[in-house]
Amino acid sequence: MWRQGVGESVRMEHGRVVVVTGASRGAGRGIALALGASGATVYVTGRTANDGDSGLPGSVNSTAAEVSARGGVGVPVVLDHADDKAVAALFERVGDENDGFLDILVNNALTLPDALTGKGPFWSKPLSLTDLFDVGMRSTYVASHFAAPLLVHRGSGLIVNTSSFGGACYMHGPAYGAGKAAVDKLAHDMAVDFRPHDVAVISLWMGLLLTERTRAAFADHPDAYAGLAANAESPEFVGRV
Incomplete structure (x- = not known):
């Protein structure tokens, strides 16, 4: 558990304490960089x-x-983020180093199997597509579970689940759609539980982002994605919302 008094100077000097999951690249990286520019301490x-x-x-x-x-x-x-014990240890560390406080959790970790964007109906694709339920839907629940005591101790705060309109329409098939719809519902119901503690929970629908992955796809298939790159947003845009 956190040690009372540890990390107080860190919070005072550097402002908000944030955890951004899945931040090696893509939206998570963009969000982390935007928060860093605001002076936050960001666990990546x-x-x-x-x-x-x-x-x-x-x-x-x-x-x-x-x-x-x-x-x-x-x-x-x-x-x-498929390792619950490692996730628990992360939030114990955050508490230890910041006087038991956390201001923001961004749930962005997501497995994206290569077959996800392949052509064909869902039954023609491997069952490994369901891995995105584990690191995606389930990892969002687990990280929020372990972050909750720190947010409640703070007496305010924010959880952001990165999502997309794929939870409300057909996009990449039923596994992807169900995963996005699930994190949207998690945000809604967690917000009810957190309401007495002034902790907000939102699901942030992102548009097309110019990530490392989409850049590679545009380069490999320029004809298929003609025109899309011009309309793609910087990954840092969502971090400034």
Whole structure:
């Protein structure tokens, strides 16, 4: 558990304490950088420790370093959000280092199987697509569960579940749609439980983002995605909302 008095100077000097899950790259990285620019202490989680460890650019260490370069305090945490014990340890650490407080949790961690955007009906695709229920829907619930005591102790705060309109229409098939609809519903019902503690919970529907993954897709299939790149948002845009 957190130790009373530890981390008070960190909070006073650097402002809000934030956890952004799945922040090696993409929307999570953009959100972390925008929060860092506002002076926040940002715990950056993800499975990729260093640049070059993954087929896509980005890592928790590079994101955390950029958070610090922009005026915040970046704290890299290499973490698999399918591991409940590791997630519990993360929030125990956050409490220990910040006098038991947390201001914001951004639930962004999500498994994106390669087959997700493939053509064909859902039954023609591998069952591994359901992995996005574990790191996505379930990981959102687990992180919120362990963050809750810190937010309640703070007496205010915010949980943001990154989502999309894919929960309300057909997008990438039923597994993706069900996962997004689920995190939307989690936000609604968690907000009811948190209401007496002045903690808000929202689901943030993001548009098309110019992430490392979408850049690669645009480069590999320029004809299929012609015109989309011009309308894509910077991943940092959602961090400024």
